Amino acid sequence: MTVRVVGKVVTPTGIIRQGCVELDGERISAVAEYPSIRDGHWIVPGFVDMHTHGGGGHTFTTGDADAARGAAAFHLAHGTTSLLASLVSSPYELIRDATQAYAPLVKEGVLAGVHYEGPYLSAARCGAQNPEFLRDPSLDELSELLALGGGTVRMVTLAPELPGALAAIELLVSRRVVAALGHTDATYEETTAGVLAGATVATHLFNGMRGPHHREPGPVFALLGSPNVVCELIADGVHLHQGSLAFAAGVTGADRAALITDAMAAAGMPDGEYELGGQPVVVTDGTVRLATSDSSPGAIAGSTLTMDAALRQAVAAGISMVDACRMAATTPARTIGLGDRVGALMPGWRADLVELDDDLNVTRVMRAGEWVE
Template structure:
């Protein structure tokens, strides 16, 4: 049975002001202009978040399948129809347990895969990652985890300057797993070596990286300048100044800039104390930081962002709604190899869409042709 959703339809190439998305079952069958339709709500593609640790009081970082299901449901309510469950730096056994626990959720479609953010990260740039769990990349360890997951693991973040990192990147790429560069103190040249080895994503660009300098451009310039790298951007007004967001989006363009939340369990929850990767964190005015031993706030520890809010921040930075939607859906989907399934309002793709009011607040969410009951 054909279903029609009408309004101001945002496609990868423009806005159809009097538009309609037609779908049959779980697939989009047509996107077209309908002159009889008057301006309605915005119809945008379902968001694709390739980096999130939890939300709604639930976390992905402990390997609990029930908590993962609840966290995914929270973000679905904010328009995220495709999502990777991101771990933080963890002991090997926890990585095994989480991979096993989340494999059924990936097969079910609740999750699009698992993202290991660590533990193969720089101690100098670890940010809120637990330093007790950091270690050099291990091809043997990764090989066991990839075999255990059977396609569950979709992305791994590592620092390319560490011993064994380039071999690890080559292993990941050979298994069709995305290698991402992040939490790194690499030089420009070391970052370039990681890109040559096959890394194609920059984990939350600027954050957790050696800062750029005109005599030592470091990883930021190398990643922004590479035509093969998609740069994650945390558009929450905390991780990035709006000027930095606009600059990075302008340099990378919508085909290489991907909005992420980097959210943790406190997203959608009150301020207060939480936990991330075995470390206490404190949320104040919606900003997450490590709890300092002397009461002084520590490093930024994820966010309380949702993808609909990220879209609003990006528009406020001067990015057009067409480009912002590509950054929130089309580009991240392509970055993790799902661009032919989800990420845009295009015939043949899964019927994932978000209805937004004129203030870009979520009115309704559809995933795979089914409306979410709010």
């Protein structure tokens, strides 16, 4: 039986104001005009979050499969129909166990894969990453983890200036794993070397990296200027000023910008005390920071963002609805190797979509042709 979802349909190339998405089972069969519709809701592709540590009181960082299901369900309710479970810098044993625990969830489709944010990061730019677990890249360790995952690992963030980093990037690319540059104190030249070695993602651009200077441009300019690099942007109004968000998206274009949440367990939860990667964090007015022994503010430690809120921030920053949806779905899906299946409302692709009201709040979410309870 053909099912139709009608409204203002956002495609990668434009908006069909009187539109219809036709479904055949879990696939989209057609996207077309539907002249009888008037003033319908927005129909946008299901969001793809390539960088999130948890949400709804649940975390991905401990390797607990039940917690991972809970976090994925929380973000699904906010329109994220595909996501990577992001780990943080941890002992080898935890990363190994989490990878093995999440492999069945990837096969089941609960997760789109696993992202290692660390442990091969700069101590000078570790932010909320636990410095106790930082180390130089190890080809043996990486090879063992990738083999254990059997395709579970989709992306690894590392600092290109570390000893062995370029060889690690080449190994990742040879195994069809996305290499991302982040938490780095690299120079412009060191960053460019990482890109030439095969890195294709900038992990939360501006955050966790040396700041730009006109005589010492550092990683930000190198990543913005690299035509093969997709720049992650945390559009929560905390990590990035709206002007910085608009500037970065204007430089890269929607095909090289990916909205992410970088969310942790406190997303959707009350302010209070939480944990991230073995370190205590405090959420105040929705902003997450490392706990400190005095009244000084600690480093920003992830976010409480959801992808629907990120979309609203992007549109409020002056980014068009079409481009914001590409940044929230199409570009991240392509970046992590899902671009032939999800991330856009196109015939033959999985029927993942989000219905939004005129204020861009979620009213309904569909995944694989079924409305989410």
